[in-house]
Amino acid sequence: MGQLRLLKGLDSCVGRIAVRIAAFIPQRLPAGPPASFLLIRPGGIGDAVHLIPTISAIKTAYPDATIDVLAEKRNSAIFRLSPQIRRVFHYDRPAELFRALCGSYDVVIDTEQWHRLSAVVARMARAPVLIGYATNERARLFTHPITYSQDEYEIDSFFRLLTPLDVAQRKVSFPFLAIPREAVERGDALLREIKEKAFVTIFPGASIPERRWGAERFGKIAEMLAALGMAVVVVGGREDEGQGKVIVAGGAGLNLAGRTSLSETAAVIQKSALLVSGDSGVLHIAVGLGVPTVSLFGPGRAKKWAPRGDRHLVIDKGLTCSPCTTFGTTPPCPIAARCMRDITVDEVCNAVTVLLAATGGLPSSCCQDKEGGKRRS
Known part of the structure; x- marks a missing residue:
């Protein structure tokens, strides 16, 4: 910085x-x-x-x-x-x-x-x-x-x-990022720790404090997913390692923060059912890989940066003072980034479960009634 x-x-x-x-x-x-x-x-x-x-x-x-x-x-x-x-x-x-x-x-x-x-x-x-x-x-x-x-x-x-x-704009085809083979192999080796369990990737980091949602809140998402039979894999840099420990403290997943290169992080995300993240570069990597996302926007400009399409859900409280970031610069916030604090755990949990169900990411045991074998509403 x-x-x-x-x-x-x-x-x-x-x-x-x-x-x-x-x-x-x-x-x-x-x-x-x-x-x-x-x-x-x-x-x-x-x-x-x-x-x-x-x-x-x-x-x-x-x-x-x-x-x-x-x-x-x-x-x-x-x-x-x-x-x-x-x-x-x-x-x-x-x-x-x-x-x-x-x-x-x-x-x-x-x-x-x-x-x-x-x-x-x-x-x-x-x-x-x-x-x-x-x-x-x-x-x-x-x-x-x-x-x-x-x-x-x-x-x-x-x-x-x-x-x-005179180059015509083309419709973007997903995925448009290609991961090197050695990074894929390294990602596979790291993911053996969750024993082929379906998982959601969480990136808790951000380039500025105002874009952080909080490790404890992400930990609640991990607990909800564990109840659905899914694991959580936390990715990020060394600066995110402490947050990762908090998120998986309940034994709900794997903390890879600080353990992967960028291409290896991409390889992990590519294997996941979904990514949950704030407005970040890691969010955009998931989009480029064609992976569904739930993203949390506050100071950043959702019109410019939020993922598009029905495989992505964006949570943005739309406060009158946001977005406040212009050309990459975010001014000091006089209300302690309320635009992020007002996003509730229940909102994110609901978005995650809805998108997992819509994209076929939920384990089959979550989609069938134990007695009648009928899909739950």
Whole structure:
């Protein structure tokens, strides 16, 4: 988080000046259909996941073209789950940033929504076609500036970056993430601890405290699922390990928080009947894998980030002060994130059981009456 704050501070202080200087960098002239692309994607996991369908659309339109991505260390692992990508460079590693800038690309697409320094990087690549969002002074640096809306689903926003290339938006096919075989094998090995029992994955973490729902509440969900004959598997980073212990304290499941890489986490989620999570990157991984989700929204913008479709249930109290997050920044909350606190355990339990029943995720013993063998209502 300290590095993230530093990058945002640098962008605010230095970004405006850098934009003015970078505007004088000359661009190469276009020469024929694009054969090489560089997509710049700093930021978190959720943005990276939502960008994958756009990358697939580029590869469909230009099957012989190469696609490289310039990402940050914190989100770069997502792009390893896309076979259409040739190379992944790190935005926050100077040597790799330099290598990306030395490449010769026909099209550079800056997918960052607000911060200016990524637009400066795009300009420095000197591609004949530069595409990016026109949300502030950064618009001056692109050959094709694109408008951006806070109320548009993020996958659709990324698709609109392809408008100058005449690439038609395609219906997104699920799953659109591909997990490496070794990660699948590692996930299978970890899941042996629950002995092939049907399970629901819970991710209790969040990028900011205001998006946390609470380990004790998630523990109640685990108890409810145990009563239905299902296990719970908690995923997350090392910072979520303590919450995981609380959630499975009643012996209702397995705590894998801090024990898996991102691709291994994805492999575990792929095997689950459903994911329960707040507004998080892990939530979007489940969506990209085609796994049903119950998601809890508060400060975040559900219109932009909440999963779509009948395999996903979104709980959002819709308070007058929410959503309050804009371009990834959430202001201090004067009412202690009531938008999350007002979501009750009963609401989440009901959503989980309804979605499990609708998607066939409940164990057969839960769907039949013990005496007559009839499905319960």
